Each structure stands twice: as structure tokens, then as C-alpha cells.
Amino acid sequence: MTPTRQWLVLVGLALGVTVTNGFARFAYSLLLPAMQSEMGWSYAQAGWLNTANALGYIGGAALTMAFIRHISPSSLFAFGLITTTISLLATGMNDALWWQSLWRIFAGVCGAMSFATAGALTAGLFQNDPRRNALAIAILFGVGGGLGIVLAGSALPLMLDAYGPAAWPIGWVIIGMISLIFLPVGLWSATQLRTAPLLLSLARPLPVRRMLPEFAGYAGFGLGYIVYLTFLSAWMTEQDAGAPFIAMIWVLLGLSICFSPFVWRRVLARHASGLPLSLILVGIAVGSALPVLAPGSLTSIVSAVVFGLSVFMAPSAVTNFTRKNLPAESWGHAISLFTVVFAVAQTLGPIGAGLLGDFFGNIGFSLLAAAGLLLIGAVIASFQKPL
Template sequence: MKKRKGHMTTTSASQPNHPWLVLIGLALGVTVTNGFARFAYGLLLPAMKSEMGWNYAQAGWLNTANAIGYIVGAVATMILIHRASPSRLFAFGLLATTLSLLATGLYAALWWQTLWRVLAGVFGAMSFSTAGALTAQLFRDDPKRNALAIAILFGSGGGFGIVLAGAALPLMLGTFGYGSWPFGWVMIGATSLLFLPLGLWAARQLHAPRQADSKAPPLPIRRILPELAGYAGFGLGYIVYLTFLSAWMTEQSASAGFIALVWVILGLCISASPIVWRPILARYASGLPLAMILTGIAIGSALPVILPNGPALLISAVVFGLSVFMAPGAVTNFSRQNLPPESWGTAISFFTVVFAVAQTIGPYAAGWVGDLSGNIGTSLLVAAGILLIGAAFALLQKPLEQ
């Protein structure tokens, strides 16, 4: 496969002295902004729903509120990336997300929870979307290692957070009762504080150019519509599983230990997913990687409902985990392979906006379907169908002209 020569030139910024340590710092940022800020709520949802007397739509609302904040953060990043470096945006977003997580556990009122879920979304999107642009600067002369770095960022970063939260939160709730859920948020925020120094250091090691520093061509929106549509399907569908999995397992009378086991396996598989997907991400500049990933997420989402037993749940966690966090890696790699370096930040931010708008609909709509049908498992099946539609769109994406 040929590469556009103009698109694969390096920027003037030098490589950091310790690129793998920089990658670890950036990945720990994703642990905070995605593994904790986005997905730990799914583990605490059964307790919060029970303690507050919420229905599924109300429980889904807090993740929708987080997704609304994510839209604001993604749009703000698209604007600010013309005025501030990705490094500064990443660092500010990481610090502010950490403080938002700590604040979430300080007061139980719904308005307070909504406020900090929104702010965690705003700042998390800012850090998450710039993390991809920063990581794309690593190993610029080695496409295979570059693809591995991008895959590790999104896979291992988020997966590590889910392993930690999955191992601790269900057992904490099982031991101390559902009333202990505020302490769960404090634990998450405190852990984020531990990761903060390395993440801030990593951001200072990379100097990706501001969009204003270069004369990047406008994004070819019409030519990347299939990839955008596939990524929108990802946003609509993936969040249902991660929001309501624990609630569905609780309805099936799963023990706290088994819930923890499923989430730990899920997180471990997310962390291992870069190894599985690296060759595919490095080889294809088309929408095929995203289509394959969305198909895996769909299968993982549907399995618990089609085969509602322990072994099927474990298989579901494996399949879903090996796929879910590679979707951002797929669009980041697509941008890197098809666009000039000066456009990477804007392109990834634009993909993030599309994703953010789509995922806003998912949690509340899934909760509404669950209330209407009396079974949140129905929402998991609907999400699987949406993911497969997204995969079909992604398959239509061809590489841009070489």
C-alpha cells in the first residue's frame, strides 16, 4: 500500500528521549478520562439507582449528562486547538477531570451529580482527543510502532482503569453496602491524583504544532463520511453495554464477586487489545479496521442476552473488551494514514465531536427502552443492531487518494 509522500513527512518537533515512558503517561491520562470518568459510573449505577430510587431512564441520564459535556469539550477542543498546543489542552483537561471525579463523591443530590458528570465530560473530551494527536507524534518514522503506540493509548489506558475500578468497586459495594457509593467516587479521584504527575510530565515532552502554526488543508468531510458514520454508530451503541452491564447482571442475581470478575476480565482484554489489532491498524488505511471492531463490539453486546449464563458473560467480556477501545485507535490511525500531520489534531477532534453527539443519545434512550420493555437486556440487543449498521457504513470507506 502506497503512502502519500506529503502526508507521511515528519514535523519539526524532535522525538522525546523516553518515548515509551511518555506513552505510559499519556495512557494514564486515558485511564482517568475514559476508564474512570466515562465508565466507572456503570459499576456504581446499581447502587446509585437503588439508593436514589431512580428508574433506568434516570440512571441513564447521568451518562447522557456526561456525554453532553463531552460534546462541549470536543467542540471547545476543535476551537482551542487553533490557539493552544495539544500538550497544554491535554494537561489542563487531565487535571480538571481529576478534580471533577473527586467532587462527584462529595454530595449525593442529582443536580450536583449532573454538574460534575457534565464537567468530567467537558474536560475529559479535551484531554482524550488531544491524547490521540500527541501519540500520533511518537515513532513518526516507524508506522508499525506508531500504530502500536496509538493502540496502546486507547486500549491499555482505558483498560487499566476498568481493571482497577472493576476489581475494587463491586467488592466495596458488596462489603459496605450500596450506601457507600460516594466513597467509590472519592477512591477514583484519589487514584487519578496518583496518575497526574506522570501524565502532566508526558504532555510537556511533546510539542505537536498548533493548527494555527501550519497551513493545513480543510478536512475532506464528504470523502470520509463512511468512517464518520461508522464512528457515530460506535458512539450510539458501545455505551449501552458499559452503562448497564452491572445493572443487568444485578437483575440476574449475580454476586458482587462475579460482577467484579467480569469487569476485570473486560479491562484485561481491553488492555490486551492493542496486541490483537496492531497488525490490522498498521496495514489498512480504509474503514475495514473500524468495521471489524464494531462487529466485535456488537457480538459482545448481544451475547449476555442471547445466552444469559455465566460462561457466556465471560465470553462476552472477552469479545467486547478486545474490541471496544480500538475504535478510537482506528479513526486516529485512519487520520494519520490519510491526512497530513498538521490536520491530525483537527481531524481527531472532529471525529470526537461526531462520536460525542452520538453517545449522548445512547444512555438515556437505552434506559427508556429498558423501562418500556421491563428488561434492560432489550437495550443491549438494540445497541448490537446499531453497531452492525455502523460497521456496514465503515466498510464503504476507501483510502483517500494515494
């Protein structure tokens, strides 16, 4: 496959991440204040829906590990992308908590299939060029997820401000329709990689014990990052931020995520240890804590930039670690296992943060707790040595 074709394939894979991450997981934060207002939810109930999504993510990651030896990764990616798109459209059809929970779980199951396989498939691009490979992996998660946040952030707060909280179902339908537009490109990329042997060979057992610091650091990422992305809009609404400012912050956050691959590309290309993940977790922690420690418009802007430049590079760091330290036939298994660890950890983050916010009557305490967990993860990840 020519380099040009490989970049085009990457575009489709990145648009898949836009749907399964940028939309299915993080657009909820933008719609949360309106949904919470309309349905009278507590912070714990609001956090539950992202926990439900994370529970589905565990199931999807586990299914990916089970299916990866029997079904091609490109087929799992395509299936996950199609079904996640359906779940986005369905979420806006009913306001009952059981309905919302059902489709948030379903989006988690299907999104995990696409997410894990997209990372493994991208690791197979530019195999003879480590720098391009590291950049491609970073672009997949950075630009893929960041684009979804830019699109959702630029539209949803302003739409809700114009039409009121009752318009939240329209928000889900809008992002579902955009996902339908992206779907053909993602499916085309999947067909281009259908014959790749990347995940189909019998793999050696993973050296899990030697990888424990990286796994623990990634668990810290799962526990901490989701709190900011779940409750950012709710926190800003508590601080009486207007819809245009909230939209600006989310667009700035998404643009920073899109730019993040170019900030971290050399670190990712150079190191085969846990150092990249450790540094990234420090950045996420700082971004999470800033708006609480020093409330204000300027610190909200700095927080969005710092958080955005770091958050989606954590999956890039573990994918890059996998590629540098394990044989190609083990990549799919390893990335699926990382996804399971991450998914289990992030189930606790939203509902735990919601309970803490309800207890103190202020979600800011949850953001500080998340920052602390991220810093603990950073310390542990720093002990990871190359295999």
C-alpha cells in the same frame, strides 16, 4: 526524542486516558446499581447521567476544535486531566441529581479535551516507524482505558458488597485519589511534547465528504458501545450475579481491553480504509448481544472478552485512519471532529437505552438494540476507501 523517551511519554498519555475514560466515563457503570438503589432512580434517570456526561463531551470536543489553533495540544491535555480529576472527587460529595449532573457534564467537557489531544499527540510519536506508531496509538486507548476498568472493577463491586449501596460516594473518592496519583506522570508527558508542531500549523480543509463512511461508522460506535458499559452491572445484578462474579467480569473486560492493541496491531498497521473500524464494530456488537441471547456465566465471560478486545480499538481505528490519510497539520482538527461526531452520538445511547429498558422492564432489550446499531455502523464503515 529517543524511542525509550517516547515510550515513557506514551505511559503518561495512557494514564491520562485511564483517568478521563477508564474512570470518568466507565466507573459510573460499576457504581450505578448502588446509586440507583439508594436514590430510587429509574433506568431513564440512570441513563441520563451518562447522557449528561456525553453532552459535556460534545462541548469539550467543540472547545478543543476552537482552541486547538491558539493553545498547544499539550496544554489542553494537561488542563483536561487536572479538571477531570477534580470532577471525580467532587462527584462523591453530594447525592442530589443536579449535583451529579453538573459534575458528570464537567467531567465530559474536560475529559474530551484530554482525550482528543492525547490521540493527536500520540499520532506524532514514532513518525518514521508506522508499525510502532500504530501500536502506540492502540496502546494509548487500549491499555489506557483498560487499566482504569481493571482497577475500578477489581475494587468497587467488592467494596459496595462489603459496605452496602450507601458507600457509593466513597467509590468516587477512591478513583479520584488514584487519579491524583497518576496526574504528575500525565503532566510530565505533556511538558515533553510542549514544542511539538503537530497541531499548531494551519491545516488544509478536511475532505469531509470523502470521509463520511468513517464518520458514520464512528457515530454507530458512539450510539452502541456506551449501552453495554453503562448497564452491564445493572444487567448482571438483574440476573442475580454476585459481587465477586461482577468484579471478575469487569477485571476480565479491562484486561481484554489492555490486551486488545496486540490483537489489532497488524490490522491497524496494514489498512488505511474503513475495514479496521468495521471489523471492530462487529466485535463490539457480538459482545453486547451475547449475554442477552444466551444468558449464563460462560457467555458473560465470553461477552466480556470479545467486547473488551474490540471496544477501545474504535478510537484507535479512526486515529490510525487520520494519520494514514491526512497531513500531520490536519490531525488535530480531524480527531477533534471525530470526537464531536462520537460525542453527539453517545448522548443518545444511555438515555435511549434507559427509556427502552423502562418500557420493557428489562435492560436486555437495550443491549440488543445497541448491537443492531453497531452492526449498521460496521456495514457503513466498510465502504470507506483510503483517501
